[in-house]
Amino acid sequence: MAADRRGREMRRQLSQIEAKRALGRSQQQRRRRDNRLAALAAAVVLVLAVALQVFWFSSNPTPAEMAALEEAAGDAEAASAEPTGNGPNIPDPSTAEGRVFTGTLATSAGEIGVKLDGNVAPQAVAVFSSLAEDGFFAGKNCHRLTTAPTMGVLQCGSVNGDGAGDPSYLWGPVENSPQDGSYPAGSIAVARGSETDTNGTQFFIVYKDSQIPQNTGGYTIMGSVTSGLDVVQEIAEGGVEGGGQDGPPATPVTIDSLTLQ
Template sequence: MATKSRDEREARRRIRQMEAKRALRQEQGKRRKRDNTLAITAAIVALVLAVVLQLTVFSSNPTEEEYAAAQAGLSSPSASPAASNSADVPSADTAAGKTFTGELTLNSGVVGVQIDGTTAPQAAAVLKSLSDSGYYAGAFCHRLTTSDTFGLLQCGAKAEDGSDDPNYRWGPLENTPADNKYPAGTIAVARSGNNAYGNGHQFFIVYKDTLIPSDSAGGYTIVGKVTSGLDVVSKIAAAGLKAGAANNDGAPVAPVTIDSFSLK
């Protein structure tokens, strides 16, 4: 009897072990199934988030053209819109119907220029007045853009940070391109954004064909063109931007100054 009882106990022990192993395998199978389900779910969520993020980025980040529009100031910080010129701004009559030629010297490189008082008499009068007074001597070309469709060098700031005198403002806009295209060699007037009377002392030289969308005020006054030495500006652009510049827009890697600007 004792032997039979031991055999029965041993049989029951083995059955319990088998049941325990079966339960363990079942639990492991359930866990693997849960893990696989979680992994698949996580992958699907990650994929959806990636698609959403990509769609969000590409629908909200500006294109080069939109970025150019966002940077439409092309000058010092925006001034409040006005509808009249500062007292010391010369009359457009002083340049109306005239053509001025001269030289702009940048870091000892000479750029030949032509300023058109027929299509942009007010802008031509301002540049002639400022150049005659020696205002631009020692001024900085503080901003350079280097994207495929937005290439310009902005000049005329009295400080490297691009600040300008907010008390010197004038307008209106003249000779702005209807198609928003500024061909290589264009000389145009910088201004504060959304302000037709936000022109100041600064101008920019386009060294590659550039597209600049209009803002609420319009485009940018084309006042003249480069007649020689555009390669001087192109070489400045080729040297690149200072570290930290974003979106192909910032200060030239080496400071650029105006040695002289003469018009006759």
């Protein structure tokens, strides 16, 4: 009888050990699967974010196209395990915190005085002051003009001049975004895709009081025009190439430089 009890106890212990091993193997497989899904979801979010940036700020998408892309991006984001932070190529916001930069945006249409405020948008101002210091904007164009009744903006800073973003230079978050979607004339804001960490190198100047769709969080107002808003207004008066209310400005605009101090 004692031998039988010992035998049963040994079999029970062996069964427990095997069950623990099976659970460990299952957990390890699940972690590997979850990691693969997270990586795939992150890649999908990145591709869709860039696509949305092209659609929203370099073209005139239909409501159905925007809804489909935003829904797909939202589904992919939900599948991602953890959000990723800014990459090492993105300047730290501490370089602009508490600082106000003033300077000039020199364009082929005239000079525009600007102010970027690191008190309200330190990450955005850190990025754009760094880009300006590197001479990034020299030779870039203003590729999009919107002249809708309730929205008037001139957008510039695309890497290749076609409105597409740079997938290797995306950052967040959105800062200093008006909750009601009201952007006063003279605002300088950051263009982005659907997600709040898809800001890039593009910015837009609001040339008249505007109501802008918030696009899941709005857009960072990082500064304002201090002089030369009439330069942008004259570009807007020239209209959109080919007519319509959204597209390349009929008057081509090239940036000579953005200098800040």
